[in-house]
Amino acid sequence: MKGDVTMSLKNRADNAKDKVAGKAKETEGKATNDKTREAQGKAQGVLGKAKDKFEDAKGAVKETVDDLKKKMDKK
Template sequence: MSDKLAGKAKEVEGKLTGDKAREAQGKAEGLLGKAKEKINDVKEDVIRVVLVKSF
């Protein structure tokens, strides 16, 4: 969640200051945060499936 939040903060900062590079950096970090969340969700799902099948 921290990557997503930090990315959003940088994106907003870039928009407010007119810094397109900072805005783009923020968007990229936000996307990275979303990707990490999805990967973690899949990881948790796999662990649940493995645990259910092992019992």
């Protein structure tokens, strides 16, 4: 269980890093009128958000499986 929490926190930190770096690249692209850099930044930010959603889904599935295991153990 501890490994799951540690991995989740590491993943969340990596996701936040993607979102922040993406925003920085997007801002840099806008400031320098570099459409490619701006698009790269947007893409990286979206990737970070998508990975967050995936982590949320993994957590929800794990909770559901754990609940089912508890119910099965009671029977």
